[in-house]
Amino acid sequence: ISQNQFAEFSARRYTSNTPTPPPFIPLKPDHPVRVALGSLGLPDDDQNGRLSDLILVQLNQAQGLEFVERQSLQAVLRELNLNQSGLIRAKDAVRAGKLLKADWFLLGTQAKIKDVNSIVIRVVDARTGIMRDAGVFSGDKPPDQLAGDIATFIHESRQSAASAKTVLFLAIGSFEDLSMNNRQAEFP
Numbered sequence: 001i002s003q004n005q006f007a008e009f010s011a012r013r014y015t016s017n018t019p020t021p022p023p024f025i026p027l028k029p030d031h032p033v034r035v036a037l038g039s040l041g042l043p044d045d046d047q048n049g050r051l052s053d054l055i056l057v058q059l060n061q062a063q064g065l066e067f068v069e070r071q072s073l074q075a076v077l078r079e080l081n082l083n084q085s086g087l088i089r090a091k092d093a094v095r096a097g098k099l100l101k102a103d104w105f106l107l108g109t110q111a112k113i114k115d116v117n118s119i120v121i122r123v124v125d126a127r128t129g130i131m132r133d134a135g136v137f138s139g140d141k142p143p144d145q146l147a148g149d150i151a152t153f154i155h156e157s158r159q160s161a162a163s164a165k166t167v168l169f170l171a172i173g174s175f176e177d178l179s180m181n182n183r184q185a186e187f188p
Contacts, residue, residue, distance in 0.1 A: 027064075027158075027161045027162055028162065029063075029064060029162045030064070031064070032064055032065060032066045033064060033065055033066070033103045033104055033158055033161065034066045034067070034068060034100075034101060034102050034103045034104070035065060035066065035067050035068065035102065035103065035104045035105075035106055035154070036067075036068040036073050036096070036097070036100055036102040036104070036105050036106070036126065037052045037055065037056070037067065037068070037070070037073070037105075037106045038073070038093075038105050038106060038107040038108075039107065039108065040052065040106070040107075040108035040119060040121065040150075041108035041109045041110040041111075041119045041120065041121075041139075042108075042110070042119070042139075043110070049070065050143060051143055051146065051147055051150075052070065054143055054144055054146075054147030055106075055147045055150050055151050055154070057147075058147055058148055058151030059151050059154060059155065062151075062154075062155055062158070064158050064159075064162075065154070065155075065158055068100050068102050072100060073096075073100065076096050076099045076100055077096065079099070080092065080095060080096060080099075093105045093107070093124050093126055093129055094126060094127065094128065094129045096126070097126025097127060098126075098127075100126070102126040103125070103126055103127065104123050104124065104125060104126055104132065105123075105124045105126050106121065106122075106123060106124075106150075106154065107121070107122050107124055108120060108121045108122070110139065111136075113136065116138060116139075116140060117138070117139035117140050118136050118137065118138060118139055119136070119137045119138075119139045119146070120134065120135075120136050121134065121135050121136075121137060121150055121153060122134045123154070123157050132157065132161065133153075133157040133160070135150075135153045137149050137150060137153075
């Protein structure tokens with residue numbers, strides 16, 4: 001079998017049986033989204049707490065957003081034997097989201113991109129574990145500016161959630177051939 005024949009076979013075989021991801025169901029603009037702020041990727045919990053507080057101040061009057069109290073989040077995480085920095089897996093976010101009655105989690109991780117300290121922020125649907133939005137922010141900014149940038153990002157995410165626009169994210173990583181045989185070992 002040639003590579004072209006294999007590609008044609010794969011396209012026919014998997015196109016009809018491969019489930020397509022469900023589209024995002026648009027959120028009504030008047031329906032408030034309940035957001036839980038998890039760890040935002042800063043080195044310690046005090047810094048994460050201060051940045052969360054600054055973000056909350058920025059979004060205090062934002063239409064369509066409600067926030068989970070930090071003490072409630074801490075209590076649920078203790079119950080699940082997690083801490084804020086441990087809340088990064090989708091299944092943990094879904095379990096915590098059910099207990100908190102949260103719609104979204106805001107989670108972050110630190111990254112160094114071209115010698116710049118950065119924070120990668122993700123909006124995760126707490127009901128499904130699916131990432132709704134992502135953004136990269138400079139971690140070298142003063143906390144009030146960083147909080148303003150993240151608050152703007154959250155506000156824009158909420159506004160775009162009211163549209164039926166589907167966002168597609170691509171996972172990048174290494175893949176390993178776990179098949180029973182290696183008949184197509186040369187196939188990339």
